[in-house]
Amino acid sequence: MKAAYYVSEGHFEVKNDAVAAVPAADEVLLKVAYCGICGTDMHIFHGKMDKRVNPPQVIGHEASAVVAAVGSGVTRFAPGDRVVIRPLDWCGDCPACNTGLSHICMNLKFMGIDSIGAFQEYWAVKERTLYKVPAGLSLKEAALIEPVAVACHDVRISELKAGEFALVMGGGPIGLLIAMVAKAAGARVVISEINPYRIDFARKCGFEVVNPQECDMVETINGMTGGAGADVLFEVTASEPGAAIMTEVVRTRGRIVAVGIYSKPVPVNMHKFFWRELRLFGARLYEAEDFDTALRISAEGKLPLSKLITGVFDLDDIEAGFRSMVGNATAIKTLIKCSDEE
Numbered sequence: 001m002k003a004a005y006y007v008s009e010g011h012f013e014v015k016n017d018a019v020a021a022v023p024a025a026d027e028v029l030l031k032v033a034y035c036g037i038c039g040t041d042m043h044i045f046h047g048k049m050d051k052r053v054n055p056p057q058v059i060g061h062e063a064s065a066v067v068a069a070v071g072s073g074v075t076r077f078a079p080g081d082r083v084v085i086r087p088l089d090w091c092g093d094c095p096a097c098n099t100g101l102s103h104i105c106m107n108l109k110f111m112g113i114d115s116i117g118a119f120q121e122y123w124a125v126k127e128r129t130l131y132k133v134p135a136g137l138s139l140k141e142a143a144l145i146e147p148v149a150v151a152c153h154d155v156r157i158s159e160l161k162a163g164e165f166a167l168v169m170g171g172g173p174i175g176l177l178i179a180m181v182a183k184a185a186g187a188r189v190v191i192s193e194i195n196p197y198r199i200d201f202a203r204k205c206g207f208e209v210v211n212p213q214e215c216d217m218v219e220t221i222n223g224m225t226g227g228a229g230a231d232v233l234f235e236v237t238a239s240e241p242g243a244a245i246m247t248e249v250v251r252t253r254g255r256i257v258a259v260g261i262y263s264k265p266v267p268v269n270m271h272k273f274f275w276r277e278l279r280l281f282g283a284r285l286y287e288a289e290d291f292d293t294a295l296r297i298s299a300e301g302k303l304p305l306s307k308l309i310t311g312v313f314d315l316d317d318i319e320a321g322f323r324s325m326v327g328n329a330t331a332i333k334t335l336i337k338c339s340d341e342e
Contacts, residue, residue, distance in 0.1 A: 003120035004318045004336075005056040009047030012119075012319045013056065019122045025073035027124045030083065033341035034143035034312075035118040036062030037325060037334045038173075044113070045322045053113060060119035061087035061112030064133065064142035066341045074127045082133040084145045085118070085125055086291050087111035103285045119318060121339045131291050134299035139342060140312075141298065141305040143335055144177075148294040148303065149286040151177035155185060156290065157283040158232045158257045162186025165225050167249060170236030171198040171209065173332055174259065176308065178234050179207055184302040187232075190224065192217070197329045205307060212245065221249040228252075234259050240266045247272035257281045308333045315339075 003017045023029040037060075043049050044059055053059065067081040077083065090097055090105035097105050109115055111125065133142045155178060160166060166182045168175050171193030179189045179202070190208045193199050202209045210220050221230055229251035235242050238260025246256050247269040256278060272278060286294075297303060311334040313321030318336050325331045 001121035003058050006059050007056045023071045023124045025071040027071045029069040030065035030123045031068045032065045032338040033139040034064050034335045035060040036143050058116050058120050059112050060117040062146040063118035064139040083130045086129050103287050137299045144305045145294050149290040151181040152293045153286040153290040154283045155181045157281045164231035166232045167230040168234045169242045171202045175236040180303045195329045218248050236260045238262050252276045255279045257283050
């Protein structure tokens with residue numbers, strides 16, 4: 001089989017590897033169809049995670065696949081099943097796992113980063129990580145289920161209700177998916193974005209968009225909400241300006257969900273949390289129910305996933321696929337086609 005190894009900053013090497021004939025008892029051997037490139041994969045490509053990834057290594061985790069073989073202890077899947085992967089390997093015996101929060105296990109290993117990933121034709125994974133793809137959802141669209149599950153988790157954590165006003169700070173791939181999931185939940189959604197292409201893309205997807213570089217955000221959001229402010233704000237930019245404005249544009253007892261990953265501490269107006277009884281939620285990764293929700297609403301056609309796929313490259317051309325995303329605001333979601341599965 002072919003497997004693409006990240007070997008050093010900006011470089012992959014595609015090799016021919018042997019395929020395990022029989023997976024371990026609790027494992028399923030997958031024939032990978034598509035795997036998306038995410039922001040973390042781009043950080044790896046730029047050489048920023050070499051100590052964690054330990055190259056040469058096969059990376060990638062936003063995958064759809066078809067079951068090729070199952071281990072002797074596998075009961076929920078059979079060859080031919082179409083699946084997606086929740087790429088988390090938890091210990092099952094830490095304080096987080098013991099309280100049902102295995103997605104933030106204190107010893108969590110992320111598949112495709114801390115261990116072998118999906119940019120290969122065949123991939124053996126634990127049965128517990130898999131979910132069946134509903135009929136009517138293509139394997140190409142199913143490769144977006146992992147980031148959709150991120151958005152479902154963020155929206156669930158926010159306690160968003162139908163009819164509420166949601167402001168999404170950042171119109172990149174995750175921001176767009178959060179906006180789509182929030183809209184599917186019945187909220188009025190506004191996206192804050194500064195990049196002209198992404199502003200246009202979001203509007204073509206049917207969203208109201210504001211540019212904080214061209215308006216007074218407090219005045220604009222107050223104007224849209226009768227002076228109340230947003231019910232929920234999703235901070236996806238991981239920027240200092242985003243952290244600064246988030247406490248200014250939410251209503252009394254409004255909810256803020258921290259989605260973007262900040263690399264260092266930034267100033268936040270804690271007085272506003274006291275004065276207006278604001279609430280701040282951290283939201284990391286996803287739980288099993290978020291994958292269930294992501295698959296259900298995607299299969300129901302509530303999310304225009306195909307619009308988000310802006311590029312597809314063969315596994316042999318994986319390096320070109322990654323390079324096509326560097327500094328390219330027009331690239332929303334690029335997929336790597338890992339086999340002949342459709």
